[in-house]
Each structure stands twice: as C-alpha cells, then as structure tokens.
Amino acid sequence: MVTLRDVAREVGTSESTVSRVVRGLGNVKPELRERVKQACESLGYIPDFSAQNLRTGKSNTIGIIVSDINNHFYNSTLGILVNKFREHKYQVQVGYSYENGEIEKEVMEMLLANRIDALIMTPVSNQNRRLIDTIKKRNIPIVQLYRTAYRDIDSVCVDDSHGAYLATSHLIERGYRRIALLSVNVQFTPHRSEGYRRAYEENHLQLEEELILKLPPDTSHAEEISRFITRKKPDAVIAGTNLLGVDTLKAIELLQLKDFDESHLVIFDDMPWMELLKISAVSQPVELLAEKCVGMVLDALEGHSSPEVNKDRVVPRLVVRERKGSGEKT
Amino acid sequence: MVTLRDVAREVGTSESTVSRVVRGLGNVKPELRERVKQACESLGYIPDFSAQNLRTGKSNTIGIIVSDINNHFYNSTLGILVNKFREHKYQVQVGYSYENGEIEKEVMEMLLANRIDALIMTPVSNQNRRLIDTIKKRNIPIVQLYRTAYRDIDSVCVDDSHGAYLATSHLIERGYRRIALLSVNVQFTPHRSEGYRRAYEENHLQLEEELILKLPPDTSHAEEISRFITRKKPDAVIAGTNLLGVDTLKAIELLQLKDFDESHLVIFDDMPWMELLKISAVSQPVELLAEKCVGMVLDALEGHSSPEVNKDRVVPRLVVRERKGSGEKT
DNA sequence: GTGAAAGCGCTAACAA
DNA sequence: TTGTTAGCGCTTTCAC
Helix, strand or coil, X not given: CCCHHHHHHHHCCCHHHHHHHHCCCCCCCHHHHHHHHHHHHHHCCCCCHHHHHHHHCCCCEEEEEECCCCCHHHHHHHHHHHHHHHHCCCEEXXXXXXXXXXXXXXXXXXXXHCCCCEXXXXXXXXXXXXXXXXXXXXXXXXXXXXXXCCCCCEEEEECHHHHHHHHHHHHHHCCCCCEEEEEECCCCCCCHHHHHHHHHHHCCCCCCHHHEEEECXXXXXXXXXXXXXXXXXXXXXXXXXXXXXXXXXXXXXXXXXXXXCHHHEEEECCCHHHHHHCCEXXXXXXXXXXXXXXHHHHHHHCCCCCCCCCEEEECCEEECCCCCCCCCCC | CCCHHHHHHHHXXXXXXXXXXXXXXXXXXXXXXXXXXXXXXXXXXXXXXHHHHHHHCCCCEEEEEECCCCCHHHHHHHHHHHHHHHHCCCEEEEEECCCCHHHHHHHHHHHHHCCCCEEEECCCCCCCHHHHHHXXXXXXXXXXXXXXXXXXXXXXXXXXXXXXXXXXXXXXXXXXXXXXEEEECCCCCCCHHHHHHHHHHHCCCCCCHHHEEEECCCCCCHHHHHHHHHHHCCCEEEECCHHHHHHXXXXXXXXXCCCCCHXXXXXXXXXXXXXXXXXXXXXXXXXXXXXXXXXXXXXXXCCCCCCCCCEEEECCEEECCCCCCCCCCC
C-alpha cells in the first residue's frame, strides 16, 4: 500500500505537506505542489479513509437504511438519493433492514461503527429507541423517510391517507361500491384506511370493515388475495403498494375473473409497467420527497437546522388511465 | 463517543482485555468477561470500524460496482448478493458507475480508499486497467459480473448470445421473418447479435443487417424505436434489456400498431410485469449467477482460489408465454 | 489470564 | 512555507 509517507519520501518532503497537497489546501509552493502531485500519480497513491475518518471523526458518508430490498419503489428512491448526495460529494452507505426490527438494530450499529455523518431511514418499528438516542447524543442528524416511528425525529412522509382518499373517491365515482383496500401491515405509516373511510363518508355510503385487508410485508400474497376476493366479492380493489398490485393481478388471473379488468383497480406507487397495462395509480412524488430529505440532512450537517422537529409531508396524486372504450362501470 | 478505554476504565481493567471480550476471544476469566459485557451494554459501546480497519488492514466489506442504478435487473441482482454476503457476515458497499468510465474510476478509488476486501463489478470499459492492477497488487480479489472487460480477471457472465439465439429461433418458428434486435451499445458483453445470426443461418434465412439496432445506455428510446419500426417495418422485436422492452412497448403504443401485440415480442431479463402482460422473456439465472459470484469471492478471500483465471458462464432460458387464443402468426 | 506499549495512516496544532 | 509531533480507537505482540 502506498501511503503519504511513501510519497513524502519519494519527493523528499514531509507527510503534512503531501497531505496539504492531496487535500488541495493552500500554503504549498507551486513547484513543490507539482512534484508531489506527480509522485502521487506515479506511485498510485490512494488515501485511506479509515485513517482519515479515525483522525477527523467524520466520514463524508450518509447512511441509508432501506426497509425492503426487493421493492422497486424503495430502490428507485434510493437511486435518487444516491444521485443527489453524489452531487454534494457525499458517499452513501446502504443497509437493509428486511422489515425486521432486530436486523434494523444490527444495521444501525453497523452504520454507526462506520462513523456515518447522517442517517436516513425508513423505520421498521420504534423498538430501537436506545440506539436512536445514542445517535442523537453523537449529534448525527437523522431523517425518517416514509414512516414516522419516533415523534422527536425529523421525517419526510407521503400522505398515504390522502392517496387512499383519492383512489377511493375515484372508484366510487366510477360506480363501484364494494371497494377492497389491501395494505401492508406496517406501523407508523399515515393510515390509508383513514382516507378510504373519509371517501365513503363523504359519499354517504356504508363501508364494510371486512373489505379492508392487512397483509404482512415481504412475501407474495397472490393466493391469499384470491381467496379474499372469492369470499368478500369486492367490485374493485385498491392495492396499497406496487407489490400488492402485482399480487392482485396474479390473483385475478388465478381466478380467471373475466370482467375484473384494470379499470377496477388502483395501485399505489406508480411504476412503468402500470402505464403499459393502463392501470390507474397513486403516484408518489419521489423526486420531491428525496429533495426534501436531502435538504434536511444537508441543513443539519451545516448546522442550519432549526431546533424544532421537522415534519414534512408530501401529497401524492392520482394518475387515471383507461383504455379506449373503457370507462364507467356498466 | 464510548471507546474501549471508557469501558476498560469503568470495569477497572485494560483496553486489551475489553477488546478480547468484545471480539469473543478466549483467555478471559468468565467473571471478568461478564463485567466487561455488562459495561459495554450499559455504556452503549459500539466498536469503531475505522480504527479496526486501520489496525487490521481489512474491513469485512465487499465492494460492488453497479453500472446502472435505474435498472431493476441490476438492483435485484444486487439484492441477492447483499443477502448472500450478509449470511457470511460481510458488509457490502455499493458504488454506481452510471455506465461511465470516469465515474467508474472515481468509484473504484472510493472503494479502495474504504479498504474493501474484495470487489465485484460490472465493468463499463477497459480503461481503468491501471486501477485494476493496483487492486491486484493489493491482493484484493476482483470478479467481473455480466461483462468481461479484463481478460485476466475472473468473471461470471450470462451467455447472452445463446439467449438471443433462443429468442430468435422461437420467433422464426412462429413464422416471423423480419425480426428486429434492439440492444444496448455496451462493450464486453457476449454479443447478442452472434446468436441472432446463428438462428437465421440455421433456418437458412436471409438476415437484414439494418434490423439490428444498437442504442446508448441509460436513457429512454421510445421515440427512436418507434421511428425505427416505422422505417424498417420489422414483424417482430427482440428487446435486449427490460428497459428496452418498456421502450418498445411504448413505441408500439405510440404508433398504435393494432396487430403488433405481445406475441411479436421477446424481452431480455424476465420481470414480474412480463408475466402479467404475457410477454415471452429470456430469463437470466440471476440466483445462480449470484451464487457463483459469491462463491468465487469467498474462495479467493479464503485463499482457496486457483491460480488460473476463472471464467464462468451461465445459460439463460426462454420463457414462452401466450394468451389463450394467441399463438402462430396468422 | 492480564496489561503495557507500539503503531496502523492520517490530520492539525504548533514550532521553526 | 514547511516540518515535527501527538494522537484518533483499535489490535497485537510481548512480558509478566
């Protein structure tokens, strides 16, 4: 391994001078600076972040904990975040919690051990309060994304309740009355059922509790959904995530429901394939969300943040799609 | 920050003893061991990987460079790799190269600076030979995934040429003659066009070069593809990646081609939505691929690897799908 | 079974 | 403008 010392020896100067050149600080004579740069280049010097981090106490790294590694929706959010932090010269270190509080704990410890400068997470539970406090004590900014598990920590969420309201209203308007609401049984998310209820109430319609189905995260539910449809006979379905959307479509296929087409369906998290299938979707403003999240983190890192807890909530919108010839319920 | 020293002071012992306990080494009296553990717990001690890495020269971290952050296919591969390494107690640090050799260089340097123990990458070019050599010199194992840019480095690839052969043969069998091949213009991939040609030859059919279209990575090509279809009038299309598949479907919609349905199409990289749309796909054995890749890395880390260059190639399979009533070309 | 001490590669305070 | 030095938190001899 080539170290500062090696470069210094090569040039015949001191480690600190080389360090200054490498970090682009002033106060080095141009001539020396050039020779040092040359030597770095020819020796193939690469700095050692472990040493840097140890010495400076910071890592230029943002930790991000993603709750579901298999959900494209989270992956695309992650993609945007990584991009934005890249622009600000921050590395990103990702950890996956698999919607499991224990693993979440391990991952938080791992990221702390890596000396992250800030943490963005989609919390799985509120059981890691202890670690959250440790992180606060170290003055590491935290932002919760998509869910608010800890009330005293900044958060950026989507108003899923409103999303459900939009979806439900839309379907009611189309003449559907037995609308099923499928959602993942995850805590700390703004409750979709709340908006669903509101839409029913505003339309003076009676709602059946049994049309609300909560499912555990991180597995396929096609069979369960098909049984549910058979038993409860909904005339429309709102799928609370893109993955549940896929499961619902599979269930429909399983059951060979000929009249149950895409117009009976609204799926959360707009994805490219929904456009192709002409399925209406609740589109999350991921870009905006990421922007706010990054903004909060950078503000906090630069000490610009307010003493109060920031809670930001962005509003989803309904994307109505229909095939020509389709439309009102017949 | 709570350090080993703090814990040692609390217990009234030395740093080295605490270190032994924390790392689960023997040679500490049970009674002392317990007290140390207690103290770690109550003080909330978290080890510092920077210090550990600096001292030991290794990081328990595998670096992975993904070439396209927006491609679900790579994301799902990444998901599997992360899972597998987790089982083996390795962290994963991800870098994204955005299909750009310059960024790839930066990312490689970043990962090296982080002292990764091994590197898995989907190389974008062969222009980073210099860094590859540095990595080799540091005895850090490297595995190339999906592409072989450096012949002297281990690799695990998919036989895309064979995939194209399967897709083309299938379409020819269905009666199509003017089959377009759309692929991303990326170097070092087994050439799809080779299998495409072979299928034409075996069927004693004349192939038109102009039906082969190469497109740059990392943008949408719907318009370009629609122009291409208008001009060249193919009667079937093979899309070389899932993203090109989406673009092709959009192009078909743009052109309102009524008779050009899913049966005229084969898309590389099987994705859940293709099942829903009944689109035939060339399915990559991602799980197997990841397994081989992880195996190679672990072998190398444990010194079990052979002196020769490992080149593994896995074979894709064709998943034929059809709606009832569809089938042979009419 | 336990502790003292050196040093991994780097930065920052200070001295020259 | 440059060099010397101490020390970040940890592991690893080596001595006891």
